[in-house]
Amino acid sequence: MSLLVVGSVALDSLETPFGKAERIVGGSGTYISLAASYFTKKINLVGVIGGDFPQSDLDLMQKKGINLEGLQVKKDQKSFFWSGKYHSDMNTRDTLVTELNVLGDFDPKIPENYQGCEYLMLGNLAPVVQKQVIERLETRPKYIAMDTMNFWMDSALEDLKEVLKMVDILIVNDSEARQLTNEYSLVKAAQEITKMGPSTLIIKKGEHGALLFSENQVFFAPALPLEEVFDPTGAGDTFAGGFIGFLARNKDFSFETMKNAVIYGSAMASFCVEKFGTEKLKELTANDIEERINQFVELVKFNKVIV
């Protein structure tokens, strides 16, 4: 019943209208694992870091039940580093620095202990690496979900299409869904993407919520209208972590359970943006999460007035 998470484990320097943070812990693998850890305790992480990655954050991840046996440490190298500055609307950002460092020649090794995982979440990484991970698993997981980004559509589209054929669930944002299909209508984009491989598609729309397409059905989860968005970094990965963590906990991938998983993912993302980096994801309680879920339920609930 374990969940295998593969993704970047990184250091980020961020600037938002609310402040700056230097070399804090980030990366898709980190956000996914932390968010999922609130739902399932059998999380096996695969990734790579350098000697500059803070031990205190590794300790915290282990305390949250995240197995780091598959996290390679290259002591004399540096961790993947990204630096970005958000515009005042918080929806757009400029990348200032990207240093691949240890991620440049990342060779994902799957510890023997990790074999037999039931669920695999491929965080945003080069499609060739995502494919390697799938190929190195002795038995195919029951469900494989993946994230990707426009960068790979520009630079490695054929590789990306290869991986898409191998997965069950794709999680992308609206502009990525449009770029991948050349369709502006998200309904049409969803139809095209499900022809590429994944039977389930989630389109994240940031502050505008998320759409779930599966089994010829569609579900819409709103985003919570927030007074302040402090730092959007990692919100998409946190969504993915909450989503897959919830499904792994429930061991059920029916449409009805996936609807719930999208709401839980949205709730986790709404926490993520309230503080810098992973800060908020370190301190949540089960009660915090349930209270937020109730806010989502209230936000869209209405009793039909008979006319």
Next chain:
Amino acid sequence: MSLLVVGSVALDSLETPFGKAERIVGGSGTYISLAASYFTKKINLVGVIGGDFPQSDLDLMQKKGINLEGLQVKKDQKSFFWSGKYHSDMNTRDTLVTELNVLGDFDPKIPENYQGCEYLMLGNLAPVVQKQVIERLETRPKYIAMDTMNFWMDSALEDLKEVLKMVDILIVNDSEARQLTNEYSLVKAAQEITKMGPSTLIIKKGEHGALLFSENQVFFAPALPLEEVFDPTGAGDTFAGGFIGFLARNKDFSFETMKNAVIYGSAMASFCVEKFGTEKLKELTANDIEERINQFVELVKFNKVIV
């Protein structure tokens, strides 16, 4: 129990990626009245047209139960004319031509028959005209709703603020709410706007749905994910017409009923964009509307899985 609608009754020339339409019927008063006519038959329209406005459309409006006694006809002048071209994403457009014509010196006259109306919907017009209408009513309607646009925030902000003090419900889009308050967060913008007068605020987000703020509560209505948007012209006015028509029919402005009204408004807007201009709004049945409402219900419905 009558609903008074004030707005432009216009001719539009439109170009979208799907085609062109020349000098077809449009205007905020037209779209609002037509949408509301599916819910209440006591609609009194105030507006002004020139001799170039097609009689067949006037006949149709009357057939839909819209009283045109307050629609001034200036036979030797031209109707308000707007021409626009939509970009390929359908969310942005260029205004090519705006000819005020009869609207330039519009003096809204309220027929004696219209006095005593319970509900007033002020479509997008110069704030001074909106104010005149309120002042010319012998008794204040129970509920006054208004629409406006960024043009008046740029050119007549003080007038607009005067009208805002006199109304109960403001309906604007997200960029207008942000412009009016200088707040990017829609939650903060809503707090500021309710200090300006209206106790209820609806923020339309186009393809991303609509938010209802009232009585310190918030409700979110999604937009239906559509395969094609044929022509977005009038969608916002159609939303307003469905919203106020539903409330007038139910004679109830509680938060629960307003939630329903937002869903009905969204449903009417989703029809509007499926054909050019008012075309789709002429041919709907009660059954069409109920079926679409059910699609909205299904879109956000989920049964909470116990974890």
